[in-house]
Amino acid sequence: MRQIGQDVSELIQRGLDSNIKVAVTGLSRAGKTAFITSLLNQIQYLSTHHHLPFLAASQEQRIIGTKRIPQRNLMVSRFDYEQAIAALQSDPPDWPAPTRDVSETRVAIKYRPEKRTKRLLGKSLTLHIDLIDYPGEWLLDLPLLEMSFEQWSTQQTQQLSGTRKEMATAWMAASQSLNLNDEADEQLLAGIASEFTDYLHRCKAAGLHWVQPGRFVLPGELAGAPVLQFFPCLQPEGNVSRRSLTRRATTNYEVLKARYEEYQSKVVQGFYREYFSTFDRQVVLVDCLSPLNAGHDSFLDMQHALVQLLQSFKYGRSGLLSRLFSPKIDKVLFAATKADHVTPDQHAHLLHLLNQMVQPVWQNVSYENVAMECMTLASVQATRAGYIATPEGKMHAIQGTTLGGESVTLFPGEVPEKLPSPGFWQSHRFDFTEFRPCAVESGQPLPQIRLDAVLEYLIGDKLR
Ligand SMILES: Nc1nc2c(ncn2[C@@H]2O[C@H](COP(=O)(O)OP(=O)(O)OP(=O)(O)O)[C@@H](O)[C@H]2O)c(=O)[nH]1
Ligand SMILES: [Mg+2]
Known part of the structure; x- marks a missing residue:
């Protein structure tokens, strides 16, 4: 018992x-x-x-x-x-x-x-x-599930201003050579997709966070797969010939759209479903x-x-x-x-x-x-937190060792309590130095x- x-x-x-x-x-x-x-x-x-x-x-x-x-x-x-x-x-x-x-x-x-x-x-x-x-x-890919290829292309095109546009120069130039209604040219598409990927890498390296599709910069096990070889169409949708739907050969546009849709259903949905x-x-x-x-x-x-x-x-x-x-x-x-x-x-x-x-x-x-x-x-x-003596009195400070090995004590700046306006950076300075652990x-x-x-x-x- x-x-x-x-x-x-x-x-x-x-x-x-x-x-x-x-x-x-x-x-x-x-x-x-x-x-x-x-x-x-x-x-x-x-x-x-x-x-x-x-x-x-x-x-x-x-x-x-x-x-x-x-x-x-x-x-x-x-x-x-x-x-x-x-x-x-x-x-x-x-x-x-x-x-x-x-x-x-x-x-x-x-x-x-x-x-x-x-x-x-x-x-x-x-x-x-x-x-x-x-x-x-x-995670930034979730919104893609609600966007058609056309809508996504429009959104990406609208983003191309300022530094982003400068970083996109090579990709935009390569896109010029593409006729969306021609019979699909795998090599040409791969070349332009590679320029687009380089552009996304440049955005990431410049510290921008809005980098989409996410797998293009961090492909994981998908590195080199055709499902990552597409890019937004910079040309208006009106340039896509309706005749292409009745032709037998697949066009460049159709391949791009199909890959985008594959990315949506297999990669993005797959990730969310699994995790x-x-x-x-x-x-x-x-x-x-x-x-x-x-x-x-x-x-x-x-x-x-x-x-x-x-x-x-x-x-x-x-x-x-x-x-x-x-x-x-x-x-x-x-x-x-x-x-x-x-x-x-x-x-x-x-x-x-x-x-x-x-x-x-x-x-x-x-x-x-x-x-x-x-x-x-x-x-x-x-x-480590501490204080420093200033002519105005004792001030909060932090002490650490920079990545270069220099020991420093400083007041890194005030954190704004609210979302800062553009003018904020003119009147405030930050010095959030990277330290060694x-x-x-x-x-x-x-x-x-x-x-x-x-x-x-x-x-x-x-x-x-
Ligand atoms: N001072 C300080 N720095 C930190 C701390 N956590 C992370 N960092 C800094 O932030 C950097 C990035 O931290 P990770 O933990 O690698 O960030 P992650 O989110 O895993 O980055 P990815 O894997 O590249 O997406 C580190 O190399 C540190 O320089 C922390 O608690 N204190
Ligand atoms: Mg990490």
């Missing part, structure tokens, strides 16, 4: 062990890899170091142990924690390398439940967390500081890209995402990263700024009972800001 009782208890316990799948999203260089690395690192030290006071389960000393375990999805690369941590712990410390593809990792936290119902069934339970890292650029329908919680990381540094155009571009990215969060029943994939996300966290770049007195401003940026999606999401929160954080601290003592968790509050928000309820 005792054996049966034990078996039943084990079965129930296994049933109670829970899983949670967290997607970590953000535009390029937002700090996703640093975030996942640090989160895994903080979790690793949960049972031995009580270094996360805002994570209730840790504060109440209910964490028994943690370990990384093999991921469930064998078709996705494993998140390379070892390489990332090796870089951060090297001498001098360095940042992890940029990510090129989707990767996944799984960690188990064994804890003593606090809830009476859970306690009756077992002294300890395990929470499994799946973390997924993928390039933020891919978005299975997430429980989502973290959107936003680097508000780099575009503040770079100026008005860069800031506007980032905001535009963010608004597009936020389209993905229109979970409402009428939203495209819900109609196509019915996601089950119940919590979204928006986080302004790299908060250690500014002095602590500016964190509240940074939070306000982020709040304003995500406002367009806020009402929609909260209406649908998806909990949302905004926070500021630093995944891996690269500076702080050195870590061996056997100690990575220094960070507010990752305990992040963990409490994301998984705290599952550890009750």
Whole structure:
């Protein structure tokens, strides 16, 4: 009888062990890899170091142990924690390398439940967390699902002004040689598509975030595939002959349109179906500081890209995402990263700024009972906060080591509380210098800001 009782208890316990799948999203260089690395690192030290006071389960000393375990999805690369941590712990410390593809990792936290119902069934339970890292650029493709090839071409053509137009010169020139009604010329199309891809790479290198289609700059396993060999038609649709529909040979225009549609259905829809329908919680990381540094155009571009990215969060029943994939996300966290770049007195401003940026999606999401929160954080601290003496008195300052190895103490500038107007950059200067990560003592968790509050928000309820 005792054996049966034990078996039943084990079965129930296994049933109670829970899983949670967290997607970590953000535009390029937002700090996703640093975030996942640090989160895994903080979790690793949960049972031995009580270094996360805002994570209730840790504060109440209910964490028994943690370990990384093999991921469930064998078709996705494993998140390379070892390489990332090796870089951060090297001498001098360095940042992890940029990510090129989707990767996944799984960690188990064994804890003593606090809830009476859970306690009756077992002294300890395990929470499994799946973390997924993928390039933020891919999210910018969601709006493509609602655009025909013609509409997309028009939108892309309208974007061609200022620096974008300069960067597009070679592609625009190559497009001149194309007759849309001619019989399809694979080689010619591949050549122009390559110029278009170069243009997108140039946009990305110039710090612009609105780069679409996302796979063109980060193709992953699709590198070289014809589904990535199309481009928007710069010529008005009227140039496309109707006769082409009755001709037997396929025209250049028809090939471009067919590839665009293939990209929509196989690549974009495939990505959302595979990932978005299975997430429980989502973290959107936003680097508000780099575009503040770079100026008005860069800031506007980032905001535009963010608004597009936020389209993905229109979970409402009428939203495209819900109609196509019915996601089950119940919590979204928006986080302004790299908060250690500014002095602590500016964190509240940074939070306000982020709040304003995500406002367009806020009402929609909260209406649908998806909990949302905004926070500021630093995944891996690269500076220490302190004061400097000035003729006007003591001032907040940060101290760190630049990527070039120079130790500096400075006041990097004020973060605007509201979305800044163009004139703002004339009267304000920013100096958000890139720093090396702080050195870590061996056997100690990575220094960070507010990752305990992040963990409490994301998984705290599952550890009750
Ligand atoms: N000071 C500071 N810098 C950070 C922090 N997190 C990231 N960074 C900086 O931001 C850069 C990009 O961080 P990643 O984590 O690689 O960003 P990502 O979003 O994974 O970038 P991609 O994979 O290229 O899309 C790093 O190389 C650091 O210079 C942080 O917490 N503090
Ligand atoms: Mg990355």
